[in-house]
Amino acid sequence: MTERIRWRNPAMWLVALLVVNSLWSAVASQEAPNEVNSPSQTETYREIVVAPVAELDRALPARMEVSFSAPNTDSGAIGYIILLNNETKVVEWRGDLGDEVPQWSGTLEPGTYTIETVVDEGIVAQQELFIRPFEAYQLEGHIVLSLLLVFLAFTEQGIRTLAKKYKQPEVSDNQELSPFKKMQSGGPDLEHVYDQDSPWREPLR
Known part of the structure; x- marks a missing residue:
């Protein structure tokens, strides 16, 4: 035990x-999601700020889901570009509607990113950037x-x-006293009681 x-x-x-x-x-x-474009609102340029965690300039894992659709056409140019501070190209892809769109994944340094979406008229994009800070x-x-x-x-x-x-044994301040008084052996009171109760006591005169 x-x-x-x-x-x-x-x-x-x-x-x-x-x-x-x-x-x-x-x-x-x-993952922290950041919507870039949606079918209801597709913009050519969108800016997303990737802030450092705990003031440390470490690259953060990220990925972007991309899809294109067009309800009224079967062809057209599509693509996307990610730029860091409008200078450094992170990724670029261009194709035609109906092509398989590659889903980007990698790391992003802290900074301001510009996502350029390339679509012809009548084509909408669904783009969402996921960051794991x-x-x-x-x-x-x-x-x-x-x-x-x-x-x-x-x-x-x-x-x-x-x-x-350092634990000390607990001592109770209210100790219960015995109601009986201890009698000492051989005391005069005890001998007097014994003398009165003895059957061999001296007869009265």
Whole structure:
């Protein structure tokens, strides 16, 4: 029983470590959607700002879903271009309506991006940019959270040890007194009682 109690606390911290890291993995894989164009509103130029996380200029994983459609025509030019600060070309694709449109995925440095959509008249685009801002810091997050939990585990164990070391036994201030008075053997009162109750007492005169 003692051995089971001894291993219970480390086992609970191990479970907490697994749970916290699983939650961080789920958070890091979350995507932030940014709508570029929709069938109801298609614009040639759209700007999207990718902000740095925690003031660190690390590239963030991203992907863009693209599709083109035209209700009244079967042909036309389509395409898209992504530019960083209107200078650096990230990706460019051009084709014709009906071609298979490649779905872009890669990384984006913090900055302002211009997405140029190429469509002929009567063609609409559906474009959405997904950014995973925390995935670039997933490893660092696992390390920091794990070290923090280990520190808390050792701190908690140290506090328990100190508490047991300095714990004093509780003394009750209201001690119950016995209602009976202890009689001492051989006292004069006791001898007097014995003399009166004895069947061999001296007869009265």
